[in-house]
Amino acid sequence: MAFLPDHAYSLIARAHALDRLAHAFLISGPSLEDQRELAVKLSALVNGWSDVGSLDDLRRHGAIVIEPEGKLRQIKIEMMRDAGKSLQYTSSSTYKIVVISDADRMNQSACNSFLKTLEEPPANTLILLLTRTPEQLLDTIRSRCVRVALYRECQTGLQLTEVEEQLVHLLAAYFSHGKPDSSRAMGLLADFQNITAELRGDIEDRHKAALKEEVSTYGKTTDGGWLKDREDYYDDLTESAYQEQRNNLLSLLFTWLGEMQRRHFGLPAMDLPAWNALTEQLAEKYSVNDLHRRLKAVDEMRRNLATNVREVLALEVGFLNAFG
Secondary structure, eight states: OEEOHHHHHHHHHHHHHTTOOOSEEEEEOSOHHHHHHHHHHHHHHHHTOSSOOSHHHHHHTTOEEEOOBTTTTBBOHHHHHHHHHHTTSOOSSSSEEEEETTGGGBOHHHHHHHHHHHHSOOTTEEEEEEESOGGGSOHHHHTTSEEEEEOOTTOOOOOOOHHHHHHHHHHHHHHHSSOOOHHHHHHHHHHHHHHHHHHHHHHHHHHHHHHHHHHHHHGGGSOHHHHHHHHHHHHHHHHHHHHHHHHHHHHHHHHHHHHHHHHTTTOSOOSOGGGHHHHHHHHTTSOHHHHHHHHHHHHHHHHHHTTTSOHHHHHHHHHHHHHO
């Protein structure tokens, strides 16, 4: 069941007043801003803070706030270990607060490390996991949290880019026409790779233009070492930007399959409202277990892409498992 943000807050506040507050909540929904706002309000409630309005404000009060870092936008094991150690320290606040934003970006090692904290947190600890795609989290993590799905009555769904709209249309056509099989899955992969190739090309062109402008402005006043450093910088920047765009498209695969799965339960909060009729129709063709299997395959593909496995191999295996 999904809740309006204010309703969700009131229910959790009532549980707190009755001394029945759970130690961990998994807050999901299409709006990351709504998730963060609820996390801030709950943290303020349990600790009596009156001057907080953002995650940075929580940090200033000593809360542990974890967000993805690096060019792969991952939450790594070191971050979770540091959080676990910090929770062992005494605190002047009533509750020790842990907020994990974009929790689906935890890699496998981080998830395993976090499970120890989630299973046996110190007394008076409140853990808040925020994610738009709770399906990406391990079952063992989801099962140890109270699920809070958010929606808004006037929800217009995700604001998709032109490229993301293109991918949604490809997914709609794939599931609407014909039965999924290996051959069609490879066709869908080829379309996906065409999209990502164009994205990479656009990113490379922008960064080459930026480097050319820098060389034109500063090249005559610097040595060759400077140029090599700037070339390396833009190479890294290109790879980082490309992987972020690719990961956004992988998240959209989750969103589409998640829409189909949620239609089984009649949830009112839809990320892709323009496709409600189709996802409802498709939900009758695919079982919850089948969709869950496909979601897990996309999750495994995303995790493989976060390692040093060749991208083309990870995508091929992932698409065969998820869409074959």
